[in-house]
Amino acid sequence: DTEVTQTPKHLVMGMTNKKSLKCEQHMGHRAMYWYKQKAKKPPELMFVYSYEKLSINESVPSRFSPECPNSSLLNLHLHALQPEDSALYLCASSQEGPGGNTEAFFGQGTRLTVV
Protein backbone atom coordinates (compact mmCIF):
# COMPACT_ATOMS: atom_id res chain seq x y z
CA ASP A 1 0.00 0.00 0.00
CA THR A 2 1.64 3.22 -1.18
CA GLU A 3 -1.38 5.39 -0.62
CA VAL A 4 -1.73 8.70 1.13
CA THR A 5 -5.38 9.62 1.63
CA GLN A 6 -6.56 13.20 2.01
CA THR A 7 -10.02 14.44 2.94
CA PRO A 8 -11.93 16.36 1.85
CA LYS A 9 -11.06 16.60 -1.84
CA HIS A 10 -12.75 20.00 -2.13
CA LEU A 11 -13.49 22.61 0.52
CA VAL A 12 -15.14 26.00 0.31
CA MET A 13 -14.99 28.08 3.47
CA GLY A 14 -15.74 31.60 4.57
CA MET A 15 -13.13 33.81 6.13
CA THR A 16 -14.65 33.38 9.59
CA ASN A 17 -14.98 29.59 9.40
CA LYS A 18 -12.91 26.94 11.13
CA LYS A 19 -12.19 23.78 9.17
CA SER A 20 -9.67 20.94 9.16
CA LEU A 21 -7.87 19.01 6.46
CA LYS A 22 -7.00 15.39 7.14
CA CYS A 23 -4.26 13.13 5.86
CA GLU A 24 -3.66 9.44 6.55
CA GLN A 25 -0.98 6.95 5.53
CA HIS A 26 -0.38 3.33 6.52
CA MET A 27 3.07 2.82 5.04
CA GLY A 28 4.85 3.14 8.38
CA HIS A 29 6.40 6.43 7.32
CA ARG A 30 7.59 8.58 10.21
CA ALA A 31 7.90 11.84 8.28
CA MET A 32 4.80 13.69 7.07
CA TYR A 33 4.49 17.00 5.29
CA TRP A 34 2.03 19.70 4.31
CA TYR A 35 2.55 21.59 1.06
CA LYS A 36 0.63 24.47 -0.49
CA GLN A 37 0.44 24.63 -4.28
CA LYS A 38 -0.80 27.51 -6.40
CA ALA A 39 -1.80 26.97 -10.02
CA LYS A 40 1.10 26.26 -12.40
CA LYS A 41 3.62 26.46 -9.55
CA PRO A 42 5.60 23.80 -7.69
CA PRO A 43 4.48 22.80 -4.21
CA GLU A 44 5.70 25.03 -1.38
CA LEU A 45 6.64 23.36 1.88
CA MET A 46 4.61 24.46 4.91
CA PHE A 47 5.31 21.99 7.73
CA VAL A 48 7.33 18.86 8.42
CA TYR A 49 6.56 16.35 11.15
CA SER A 50 9.20 13.83 12.11
CA TYR A 51 8.27 11.06 14.56
CA GLU A 52 5.10 13.00 15.39
CA LYS A 53 7.00 16.14 16.36
CA LEU A 54 6.96 19.36 14.38
CA SER A 55 10.46 19.75 12.98
CA ILE A 56 10.01 22.43 10.33
CA ASN A 57 7.61 25.37 10.11
CA GLU A 58 8.35 27.44 7.03
CA SER A 59 7.15 30.70 8.62
CA VAL A 60 3.54 29.80 7.97
CA PRO A 61 0.90 32.23 9.37
CA SER A 62 -0.72 31.10 12.60
CA ARG A 63 -4.11 30.80 10.90
CA PHE A 64 -2.72 27.44 9.74
CA SER A 65 -2.25 25.04 12.65
CA PRO A 66 -0.84 21.56 12.04
CA GLU A 67 -1.37 18.57 14.28
CA CYS A 68 0.01 15.02 14.23
CA PRO A 69 -2.16 12.89 16.58
CA ASN A 70 -0.25 9.69 15.76
CA SER A 71 2.23 8.30 13.27
CA SER A 72 -0.45 7.67 10.64
CA LEU A 73 -2.45 10.89 10.82
CA LEU A 74 -1.76 14.50 10.00
CA ASN A 75 -4.24 17.34 10.30
CA LEU A 76 -4.18 20.95 9.20
CA HIS A 77 -6.55 23.21 11.14
CA LEU A 78 -7.70 26.32 9.33
CA HIS A 79 -9.08 29.47 10.94
CA ALA A 80 -9.72 33.01 9.70
CA LEU A 81 -8.21 32.35 6.30
CA GLN A 82 -7.84 34.94 3.56
CA PRO A 83 -8.86 34.61 -0.10
CA GLU A 84 -5.17 34.41 -1.05
CA ASP A 85 -4.97 31.16 0.93
CA SER A 86 -7.05 29.48 -1.75
CA ALA A 87 -4.86 26.75 -3.21
CA LEU A 88 -4.29 23.02 -3.48
CA TYR A 89 -3.04 21.59 -0.19
CA LEU A 90 -0.97 18.46 -0.53
CA CYS A 91 0.01 16.01 2.15
CA ALA A 92 3.00 13.71 1.69
CA SER A 93 4.94 11.14 3.68
CA SER A 94 8.29 9.42 3.50
CA GLN A 95 10.51 7.04 5.39
CA GLU A 96 12.99 8.41 7.85
CA GLY A 97 15.74 6.73 9.80
CA PRO A 98 19.25 5.30 9.61
CA GLY A 99 18.80 4.38 5.99
CA GLY A 100 18.18 7.97 5.10
CA ASN A 101 15.21 9.66 3.56
CA THR A 102 13.75 8.44 0.34
CA GLU A 103 11.02 9.54 -2.01
CA ALA A 104 7.87 11.23 -0.80
CA PHE A 105 4.44 9.85 -1.57
CA PHE A 106 1.68 12.37 -2.09
CA GLY A 107 -2.05 12.41 -1.52
CA GLN A 108 -4.53 13.72 -4.08
CA GLY A 109 -4.76 17.03 -2.34
CA THR A 110 -7.55 19.23 -1.02
CA ARG A 111 -8.68 22.04 -3.30
CA LEU A 112 -9.43 24.89 -0.89
CA THR A 113 -11.40 27.96 -1.83
CA VAL A 114 -11.76 30.81 0.66
CA VAL A 115 -14.68 33.14 -0.01
Next chain:
Amino acid sequence: AQTVTQSQPEMSVQEAETVTLSCTYDTSESDYYLFWYKQPPSRQMILVIRQEAYKQQNATENRFSVNFQKAAKSFSLKISDSQLGDAAMYFCAYRSPWSRTPLVFGKGTRLSVIA
Protein backbone atom coordinates in the same frame (compact mmCIF):
# COMPACT_ATOMS: atom_id res chain seq x y z
CA ALA B 1 21.24 25.42 -0.35
CA GLN B 2 20.28 23.17 -3.19
CA THR B 3 18.47 24.50 -6.24
CA VAL B 4 16.72 22.77 -9.13
CA THR B 5 16.22 24.42 -12.52
CA GLN B 6 13.83 23.36 -15.25
CA SER B 7 14.41 25.67 -18.20
CA GLN B 8 11.48 24.51 -20.34
CA PRO B 9 8.15 25.88 -19.03
CA GLU B 10 6.23 24.09 -21.77
CA MET B 11 6.91 21.26 -24.18
CA SER B 12 4.82 19.38 -26.70
CA VAL B 13 5.23 16.03 -28.39
CA GLN B 14 3.35 14.06 -30.99
CA GLU B 15 1.75 10.84 -29.83
CA ALA B 16 4.16 7.88 -30.19
CA GLU B 17 7.18 10.18 -30.45
CA THR B 18 9.98 10.74 -27.93
CA VAL B 19 10.49 13.84 -25.82
CA THR B 20 13.20 14.88 -23.37
CA LEU B 21 12.61 17.18 -20.41
CA SER B 22 15.64 18.98 -18.98
CA CYS B 23 16.65 19.49 -15.37
CA THR B 24 19.80 20.85 -13.79
CA TYR B 25 20.57 21.17 -10.13
CA ASP B 26 23.14 22.68 -7.84
CA THR B 27 24.48 21.01 -4.71
CA SER B 28 27.69 20.58 -2.77
CA GLU B 29 26.66 17.15 -1.53
CA SER B 30 27.99 13.93 -3.03
CA ASP B 31 25.13 11.69 -1.94
CA TYR B 32 21.55 12.56 -2.83
CA TYR B 33 18.41 11.46 -4.66
CA LEU B 34 16.81 12.89 -7.76
CA PHE B 35 13.23 12.36 -8.82
CA TRP B 36 10.81 13.13 -11.57
CA TYR B 37 7.22 13.60 -10.45
CA LYS B 38 4.21 13.83 -12.76
CA GLN B 39 1.14 15.88 -11.85
CA PRO B 40 -1.78 15.36 -14.23
CA PRO B 41 -4.93 17.50 -14.11
CA SER B 42 -6.24 15.07 -11.50
CA ARG B 43 -3.55 16.87 -9.41
CA GLN B 44 -1.97 13.95 -7.53
CA MET B 45 1.82 14.05 -7.61
CA ILE B 46 2.96 10.70 -8.93
CA LEU B 47 6.54 9.49 -8.72
CA VAL B 48 7.75 8.62 -12.20
CA ILE B 49 11.38 7.68 -11.60
CA ARG B 50 14.15 8.02 -9.05
CA GLN B 51 17.93 8.08 -9.27
CA GLU B 52 20.47 7.61 -6.50
CA ALA B 53 23.52 9.78 -7.05
CA TYR B 54 25.95 6.98 -6.16
CA LYS B 55 24.61 4.81 -8.97
CA GLN B 56 26.23 5.39 -12.34
CA GLN B 57 23.57 3.44 -14.19
CA ASN B 58 20.69 5.53 -15.46
CA ALA B 59 17.29 4.61 -14.02
CA THR B 60 14.60 3.22 -16.32
CA GLU B 61 10.91 2.60 -15.73
CA ASN B 62 9.15 1.21 -18.79
CA ARG B 63 8.86 4.11 -21.28
CA PHE B 64 10.59 6.55 -18.91
CA SER B 65 14.35 6.82 -18.60
CA VAL B 66 16.79 9.38 -17.31
CA ASN B 67 20.14 10.68 -18.45
CA PHE B 68 22.01 11.38 -15.21
CA GLN B 69 25.22 13.33 -15.63
CA LYS B 70 26.58 13.82 -12.10
CA ALA B 71 29.58 15.96 -13.03
CA ALA B 72 27.40 18.25 -15.10
CA LYS B 73 24.63 18.17 -12.47
CA SER B 74 22.11 17.31 -15.13
CA PHE B 75 19.12 14.98 -14.84
CA SER B 76 16.93 14.80 -17.94
CA LEU B 77 13.82 12.66 -18.43
CA LYS B 78 13.16 10.87 -21.69
CA ILE B 79 9.64 9.70 -22.47
CA SER B 80 9.46 7.20 -25.31
CA ASP B 81 6.36 6.28 -27.31
CA SER B 82 4.46 9.22 -25.80
CA GLN B 83 0.83 8.60 -24.93
CA LEU B 84 -2.07 10.99 -24.36
CA GLY B 85 -2.00 10.06 -20.69
CA ASP B 86 1.52 11.45 -20.38
CA ALA B 87 0.16 14.99 -20.64
CA ALA B 88 0.87 16.62 -17.28
CA MET B 89 3.14 18.93 -15.32
CA TYR B 90 6.49 17.30 -14.70
CA PHE B 91 8.56 18.36 -11.71
CA CYS B 92 12.20 17.53 -11.19
CA ALA B 93 13.08 17.23 -7.50
CA TYR B 94 16.18 16.87 -5.34
CA ARG B 95 16.47 15.29 -1.94
CA SER B 96 19.32 15.09 0.52
CA PRO B 97 19.08 11.73 2.31
CA TRP B 98 20.02 13.15 5.69
CA SER B 99 18.27 16.48 5.74
CA ARG B 100 14.91 16.94 7.41
CA THR B 101 14.03 19.28 4.58
CA PRO B 102 12.20 17.21 2.02
CA LEU B 103 12.05 17.73 -1.69
CA VAL B 104 13.45 20.75 -3.50
CA PHE B 105 11.36 21.20 -6.63
CA GLY B 106 12.05 22.79 -9.97
CA LYS B 107 9.40 25.09 -11.41
CA GLY B 108 7.98 22.37 -13.62
CA THR B 109 7.51 21.66 -17.31
CA ARG B 110 4.02 21.40 -18.77
CA LEU B 111 3.96 18.61 -21.35
CA SER B 112 1.26 18.47 -24.00
CA VAL B 113 0.75 15.37 -26.12
CA ILE B 114 -0.72 15.93 -29.57
CA ALA B 115 -2.85 13.19 -31.09
